[in-house]
Amino acid sequence: MSKIAYIDPIGPEGATPLLIEELKKITGNGDAIEYFHLDRGPLHLEYRYYESVIIPDLLHLIKKLDDNNYDACVIGCFYDPGLYAAREIVKRAVVTAPAESSFSLATLLGHKFSVLVGREKHIPRMMENIQYYGYKERLASFKSLNLGVLDFHADEAKTIGMLKQKAKEAVEVDGAEVIILGCTMQVGFYEELQKYLDVPVIDPVIAAVKYAGYLREMRDRFNWKTSRVKTFEAPPEREIAEWNLSEKYRCL
Amino acid sequence: MSKIAYIDPIGPEGATPLLIEELKKITGNGDAIEYFHLDRGPLHLEYRYYESVIIPDLLHLIKKLDDNNYDACVIGCFYDPGLYAAREIVKRAVVTAPAESSFSLATLLGHKFSVLVGREKHIPRMMENIQYYGYKERLASFKSLNLGVLDFHADEAKTIGMLKQKAKEAVEVDGAEVIILGCTMQVGFYEELQKYLDVPVIDPVIAAVKYAGYLREMRDRFNWKTSRVKTFEAPPEREIAEWNLSEKYRCL
Amino acid sequence: MSKIAYIDPIGPEGATPLLIEELKKITGNGDAIEYFHLDRGPLHLEYRYYESVIIPDLLHLIKKLDDNNYDACVIGCFYDPGLYAAREIVKRAVVTAPAESSFSLATLLGHKFSVLVGREKHIPRMMENIQYYGYKERLASFKSLNLGVLDFHADEAKTIGMLKQKAKEAVEVDGAEVIILGCTMQVGFYEELQKYLDVPVIDPVIAAVKYAGYLREMRDRFNWKTSRVKTFEAPPEREIAEWNLSEKYRCL
């Protein structure tokens, strides 16, 4: 049984019941998923500044959950904030994030994928991840809805309508074979869209949670865990203690 | 419970008890794995010619297993022969293969991976897959052991010694963070090598089998299955019947 | 004098008089071209499955023609099925194929080319070749006519009309300087299209046949023939004989 922490990397005011409901539906195989948010923070992470300020708290929470034997931590934002830093500092926990998980899954379901994003602003930030993860050859396109992250559920029928139109363009014009919903706040839309399009539509929250369970199994059965050389070499505990980093950066 | 078929895409004389033993160890979560080989074929697929001749039988076997409600078929060769064609023709079964699965898993465990192959001859063929799948940015290097596929188990101590030396070079000189064993016949070596190197060493058979179970779960729970537009659009059944292809190409 | 075999890699029912007429016109310099088809097979190769099943027969025919002193074999399908495998097994014959030949020629006539294909389905398969051959930087675009391979000659005036429109877009919008007809069944259209556009329009059958003669000359005069290291290293004759592959895979 996996103990999985889903972390919404935003402040308490941003916590969404919708997402908590969704997570309940994903559990299975005896996996337990708990929902966490940060003790402080903005309500969305559309800007690099917002993303930057929450990362230290996110990392410290992941560190604590790792110390408390959580099997996996899921970072709940499609920018994958702090993913690589988190993998540096955990001892045992698997860390996953929506974009990496969705891209990885998409490549196994079709040759090219498109990502439906809220606003144009999100595209360069996500493109940075696409390039770094190496999925550029598999990307068909980004399509923007012109909707802020907090607006997806303001008028769900309208959002679904826009998703359908943009996804159809992605398939018919851009050559997409799989659609990825490019924001965790697009929760609840994948099934209807999938039925409409008849191509796989990936919900990034589900993708990240399921990969967490999968990687946990890989770790426990085959000892395949995050590599500790180069990219994810851990910072020395001695330095962290000597410099008193956890205390210095604890949340006010 | 998944019913998974592992297909060794070679003739009956090539079937290896070693691999059959290995597969038994991988089962879990109630998954059942059955071992298949082809009714005719070469003993290894190092050449494109060998790979080409076995693909029709492989596809027809996969078609039959799909018709018989196998949940997943695993193509047991690191060239991933026929993978994309198989995805075209199955109705329901998941199809996975060692290279795609290993590359995909490796990118979740480290930023760069190296692949240990038997002979120089294998590298351009595998590089073709690396490029097509889009993993070129994540590849650190190929390292060749100068051993034919049938020789890996002739002197296992010697093979392990060579694997250790080449993998160490991959990590220390080429920047690899994860090692992939680039042949299903390197079965049985990953654990010792992993212990020696202290970086993840992926056994491609296990990777492909576990991804099969994982993708089966994705299909059954979220309806995320192989996309049917463009790359994997299925050939019309009417044509296949009219042209009598299954009969025309049945095994002698 | 070259003895060139043009192989239509489809069953007897698919043999087209049109193509046979065309081939007659291409001969010259004393080259003799013979038309072959396979003894069984689908009527077109739009799907990877169809392509996969015909490859063994195609390879065995090429092997036989090579043994019978044909100077060159031309594989008559724009997917270039079996091209690299064929080069592995021939002893002396040159092997060419329409896509490789057309791309190569196009780069000598203009800096960017576009390919006119039948259906969207064909694009990812051809893109795979473009990437593997390394011509991605020279590709301006693919344009699809929305016509199956067997429909090009159903209404030739309509086909020509569509070719003109798509080719014009390729030149005016996508930056193409050369047009490639992306299917051997677009036979008979290049001249009218070329006159209309005033840019080179490559017929892939002619390109492949002419390259066959050209490479034959290179082989005979300068001893420049298919390299036998790595990619095209030949499978050992001893293995092929011992495993009885030609007999096992002979056509029913």
Added chain:
Amino acid sequence: MSKIAYIDPIGPEGATPLLIEELKKITGNGDAIEYFHLDRGPLHLEYRYYESVIIPDLLHLIKKLDDNNYDACVIGCFYDPGLYAAREIVKRAVVTAPAESSFSLATLLGHKFSVLVGREKHIPRMMENIQYYGYKERLASFKSLNLGVLDFHADEAKTIGMLKQKAKEAVEVDGAEVIILGCTMQVGFYEELQKYLDVPVIDPVIAAVKYAGYLREMRDRFNWKTSRVKTFEAPPEREIAEWNLSEKYRCL
């Protein structure tokens, strides 16, 4: 006259007199450079975790300096931490960083450059920037000295010796035409190395400070300042105020 802030993004214990001396030498054209460090922090940023924790303080300091009419802020670490986020939030100040500035300058002095880094660990993090900035075609190689950031000045003669050897290899074997010192703590070494090699050796601190002055001039004379669409679109001040971010994340 420009008022330039050089920010050493580490804690007070890490402030180096050496660097302060160096900065004094760079001033000119009436530019004034002030040295800043953070109020808390690790002593070096070799790990992503260290880099992540300092970014919020760094951004808030840059915000404050921008409010106080500093013309430019220079981020003093070769990982360029927070560079793009800082450009999002400043109103008027130019923001530069060592890696971006050094790569940019290097491409104007030679066609290929190599970067001399402390440890292997640094390479994947810097490669991420090389890729994102788009300089991969201009990179000849990374060369590692096997020295931690804090060790460069432990035995300067030894460090210089190692720099000479690695830089020579970069030029003679890897094809480098320009050398970049890949850490701000390699301060003081460029001149001797440059004399020895007779190719340009870029000190990243100088490059970043000089680009700051240069971009300041571009801004003031031609109104060429950081673009405010997409990548550097600023977060809404209303949100920042409403969510009370500056207060919530102020330094303890």
Added chain:
Amino acid sequence: MSKIAYIDPIGPEGATPLLIEELKKITGNGDAIEYFHLDRGPLHLEYRYYESVIIPDLLHLIKKLDDNNYDACVIGCFYDPGLYAAREIVKRAVVTAPAESSFSLATLLGHKFSVLVGREKHIPRMMENIQYYGYKERLASFKSLNLGVLDFHADEAKTIGMLKQKAKEAVEVDGAEVIILGCTMQVGFYEELQKYLDVPVIDPVIAAVKYAGYLREMRDRFNWKTSRVKTFEAPPEREIAEWNLSEKYRCL
């Protein structure tokens, strides 16, 4: 104080008062800019042939200016004709050119840039430079005005109108964050366009002149000058003298 030569690489008939006026405005920091044209030549360089014929005279003029202690030479055409050859032969002078300078500056102001060119014909030539300099990842698009180089100032209001429309498309559709005017003859338009768009609009003449001054400072203060190994290794003076090249190729 820098002594900068701006060279319009065209014949005397092509010299434009407009450009001479513009240059006067750019001087500053005590820099002196002088305007030069060639003694013979076409009136524009839209074709490779025109570009090719002027390069020897351009190089010999640069050589003479270098001998006469000019600090920098600016090559006044957005194709950057002869830039790399000029860097080979100068002893001391900095050499800059509009495209290289504009691309370099643009990447410091935004993540993606678009280039507004006169005619479609210019795009492949400029794309050659984009690729060679390595800026392909940063290019959003080329947009053509369908105007010859000599027509930009025929009806300035119309030109401005077209620039506005194309630049708007570049930002809104292609993802550009910075606009580059892709011809030195688009002189005089950047300010109005910049005001209209509210994104940086780079005038390539200014960019090249300012980079000349900047690189001159780098050379004089830090000894950072054009690398003399590989790409810019100078031809031996002995050979040039022995073969009497300057005399043989002097202008009639």
Added chain:
Amino acid sequence: MSKIAYIDPIGPEGATPLLIEELKKITGNGDAIEYFHLDRGPLHLEYRYYESVIIPDLLHLIKKLDDNNYDACVIGCFYDPGLYAAREIVKRAVVTAPAESSFSLATLLGHKFSVLVGREKHIPRMMENIQYYGYKERLASFKSLNLGVLDFHADEAKTIGMLKQKAKEAVEVDGAEVIILGCTMQVGFYEELQKYLDVPVIDPVIAAVKYAGYLREMRDRFNWKTSRVKTFEAPPEREIAEWNLSEKYRCL
């Protein structure tokens, strides 16, 4: 019958009897090859400056030969100087050059090729062509002999010895399947090297001459000639006449 002009783009003093002999051997199929050199020029083109000065005379000679009904002009230097400009201005003649022809042929004989060059200096210039032509994926490596262009025939036994050693490394270490001699002055060496290595070794002079004949045939039989849109759009004859370019740039 083709009338082919081979142009050695150097001054009269550089003309080599060796090459003239070689050309005689290549003729065939009734093709006539004539050897030309320029009326003035350096003795080799290793530097961009040398290459730049000869291009106008080269273009004017090609123009004259085109006017005099030569079927094809071959530019005799592996830098392919002026190739694209020449294609702009010819009316009817085919223009080929050694590098483009050799790369094109090599990709039809093996998947990866290496180029043996004289000096390190040549590599960045040739790499520029490799990138521009789009052959980067097919390049295994450049290998330098450390020999100037004029030294290849000083001690032929020594040169052959070095060629053998470097080519062997290219095949065994770098993965080359085909070897290209990267200088027209390596004339006379390909056969011995080819026999030694048993992989194709391309002589670039032969490749360029044979492609000239081949493209001439394509032109005459199928009307496939250099595209006249975009890259090779011809400069208006009216402008050339009006500006009196041929007279202004005629050789002294």
